[in-house]
Amino acid sequence: MSALLQKLRGLRTEAGLAAPVIAPPASTDVRRLVQFRAKHTRPALPIASLDREVVGEEIAPGLRFTETHADWPSPPGIIDARFARLDDPVHGANLMHFDTETTGLAGGTGTRAFMIGAADWVGERFRIRQLTITSMSAEASMLRTFASWLNPETVLVSYNGKCYDAPLLATRYRLARLPNPLMGLRHLDLLHPVRRRWKGVWENCRLATVERQLLGVVREDDLPGSEAPAAWLTYLRGGPATNLRRVAHHNAQDLRSLAGVLLHMARIP
DNA sequence: CCGGCTGGGTTTGCGGTAAG
DNA sequence: CTTACCGCAAACCCAGCCGG
Structure with missing residues (x-):
């Protein structure tokens, strides 16, 4: 579920939409999973690129x-x-x-x-x-x-x-x-x-x-x-x-x- | 007279090919 | 993974003709 939410958030960002408010996970199992993920995964591109100049x-x-x-x-x-x-x-x-x-x-x-x-x-x-x-x-x-x-x-x-x-x-x-x-x-x-x-x-x-x-x-x-x-x-x-x-x-x-x-x-x- | 073959012209089908 | 078009070839059609 967390992976799905993260994917969804990524898609919304790509689409130029504001990130939705995500309700906190209901169960402690899910919460632990979310914490685990946060600890062990990093964004695909952690450092914003220096070269973001688009012409026009x-x-x-x-x-x-x-x-x-x-x-x-x-x-x-x-x-x-x-x-x-x-x-x-x-x-x-x-x-x-x-x-x-x-x-x-x-x-x-x-x-x-x-x-x-x-x-x-x-x-x-x-x-x-x-x-x-x-x-x-x-x-x-x-x-x-x-x-x-x-x-x-x-x-x-x-x-x-x-x-x-x-x-x-x-x-x-x-x-x-x-x-x-x-x-x-x-x-x-x-x-x-x-x-x-x-x-x-x-x-x-x-x-x-x-x-x-x-x-x-x-x-x-x-x-x-x-x-x-x-x-x-x-x-x-x-x-x-x-x-x-x-x-x-x-x-x-x-x-x-x-x-x-x-x-x-x-x-x- | 009739069935089938042939030649000329058209139609259909398929493979190849560009695009990012 | 898709789509449209081109070119070529096979298929098809019809008319004309010949042999039975």
């Missing part, structure tokens, strides 16, 4: 926001997206590149997004915005903020987002009882056109490979995507934010590559 400003409790602008030689005007089997031309100003970082790959209801990166063209500049939650309870604010960036004319751009990011966000919006802002939007998923063209030519068609072959991007100090869940969970449990910042860095690079690959495939210099 807090725009809501537990929700951090960053906005950067990248210089880019040529913003797209109208894009012929038939290479991605979108028959109607796409206005560059309606593009919304997006990429999520999540707690795992399992896709189902157990997986949540802790970071949403989105990038679009604002005039002559490429704008990258990122949302990161530092508590479970901030998820709804993050989802609402991301929704406010989209409109019915938005054309989503992603890498495998049709199968991964979009369905995952759809379940997160449903669980948060919020309308799904991705519903009905056109979606340009670059994975499939890339595969059609370079499958069998390159060793694989992962985004990291595509950006290297097509854009000459060489990532330095890159955190593998598979380590993203641990980076966030470590921070959530009071650990250092070092790797969480690297996840944000990685996410921003993914967004730049998304735009680069799109322009390359649409034959825009």
